[in-house]
Amino acid sequence: MSLMSRGKGPHSGHEGQAIAVENIVKKYGDFEAVKGVTFDVKEGEIFGLLGPNGAGKSTLIRMMTTLIPITSGKAFIAGYDVSENADAARRTMGVIPQAMTSDIDLTIEENMSIYAKLYGVPKAERERNINELLEAVDLTKWRDAQVKTLSGGMRRRAEIARGLVHNPRIFFLDEPTTGLDPVSRVAVWEMLNTLKSRRQLTILITTHYMDEADRLCDRIAIVDHGNLVALDTPMALKMSVPGNNVVEAQFVHAPEGWVEKLKALPGVESVQDQGGHMFRLLTSTGSQTTxxxxxxxxxxxVEIKTLMVQNTSLDDVFVHYTGRQLRDEQVKALGYVMPPRPGMQP
Ligand SMILES: Nc1ncnc2c1ncn2[C@@H]1O[C@H](COP(=O)(O)OP(=O)(O)OP(=O)(O)O)[C@@H](O)[C@H]1O
Ligand SMILES: [Mg+2]
Structure with missing residues (x-):
């Protein structure tokens, strides 16, 4: 490959990779919001980016999607270097930013149409695509409704449809389910899954919901204070955390000395009596304990009323790698009260 062509075309040594980020850094003045992060996302993957507030997730997405300049390092989208070939990179990607960006006085269809025109999608294709996408996100009936009249979940789905109107191959979504009720969250994910398989999308998504990330992402990167602290499949991440399966059992009655007997079971590290003859056993081997x-x-x-064995959850993984629990309200509050400053570990 000649020097001239390096980074110009979709063949920059990143074949089969939808996204490749190499030692990428973002500085705001002296403050390093992203401190040299490297990862890649394979075509067709759903890749989750997790991290507490202020970790640098949105900053990473903004750099990858050409919205802000990269301080140093490289990002390739569909093989295009975003710093050298921003237009070509942009055409391959759809972006749903963290804040809602639809014009709320316009209808869903108008929002989509404007976007499609901006990307130069020809009229016939535009109409077909809008119809197909509205159907996929279950908003056909609402196409002529002003965005301001829609519920939060519907707005999110409308944004997802709009983000795909120019047929991107790589879809970036920054917290698409934050603030939605559990039913709407599930609906958004189902739609993303459908769209992913229909349109052969690669998806990079950030979320604060561990259960979602666990079920839906092929691989997960955890960022904290601008660093990548873990990257693997949800299963491998959970296995990487020192053994803590949970066995929860409720009995019809619990005889004298029952806690001691439970403590003596194989693998058990501790037993919590939760009242009502319910016990929570932390164990290194869930199956043997059970x-x-x-x-x-x-x-x-002794009759067993209920018995539940749980694997380590992604919450445990998160706590292990970041030292923090990702409870939405708690972390949000922290993020605002103490924005991380250079050299300061909040
Ligand atoms: N324009 C800016 N100028 C200065 N600092 C910024 C700017 N944008 C972001 N930051 C800082 O960079 C850090 C990373 O912010 P970023 O928005 O990427 O975090 P995040 O992981 O997306 O958090 P959240 O979960 O709250 O969305 C934060 O400390 C933030 O205050
Ligand atoms: Mg963010």
């Missing part, structure tokens, strides 16, 4: 517990109950004639 087997032991059932045997013990049969032996002692």
């Amino acid at each position: 087997t032991g517990l059932v045997e013990l109950a049969v032996q002692d004639g």
Whole structure:
């Protein structure tokens, strides 16, 4: 490859990769919001970017999507270097920023149409695409409704449809489900999954909902204070955290000395009596503990009412890598009260 062509075309040594980020840095004055992050996203992947408020997720997305300049390092989207070939890169990507960006006085269809025109989508294709997308996000009936009359969930779905109106291959979504009720969150994810398979999309998404990320992302990157602190499949991330399966059992009655017997089961590290004959066992081997517990109950004639074995959750992973729990309200409050300053660990 000649020097001239380096980074100009979609063949910059990143074939098969939708996104490649190399040692990317963002500085605001002296403050480093992103401190040299490297990762890549394969074509067709759903890639989750997780991190507490102020971690640098939106800054990363803004750099990858050409909205702000990169201080140093490189980002390639569909093989195009975003710093050298921003227009070509932009045509391959759809972006739903963290803040809503629809014009609320216009209808859903008008919003989509303006966007499509901006991207130079020809009229016939524009109409077909708008129809298809509105159907995919279940808003066909609402196409002529002003955006301001819609619920939060519907607005989000309308934005998703708008973000795809120029047929991008790579879709960036910054917290598309924040603030939505659980039913609307599920609806948004179902739609993303449908659109992903229909349109062969690669998706990079940020969320504060661990359960969503766990179920829906192929791989997850955790960022904290501008650094990448973990990157793997949800399963591998959970396995990387020192063993803490949880076995929760409720009994019809609990005889004298029951806690001690539970503590003696294989793998058990601690037992919490939660009242109502309900016990929570932290264990290094959920399966052996469960087997032991059932045997013990049969032996002692204690009836089991409910029994639940849980793997380590992504919440545990998050706490392990960032030292913080990602409860939305709690973290949001922290982010605003103490914005991280240079050299300061909040
Ligand atoms: N324009 C700016 N000027 C100065 N600092 C900024 C600017 N934009 C972002 N920052 C800082 O960069 C850091 C990363 O911000 P960013 O918005 O990327 O975080 P985030 O991970 O998206 O957080 P959230 O979960 O709250 O959306 C924060 O400390 C933020 O205050
Ligand atoms: Mg953000």
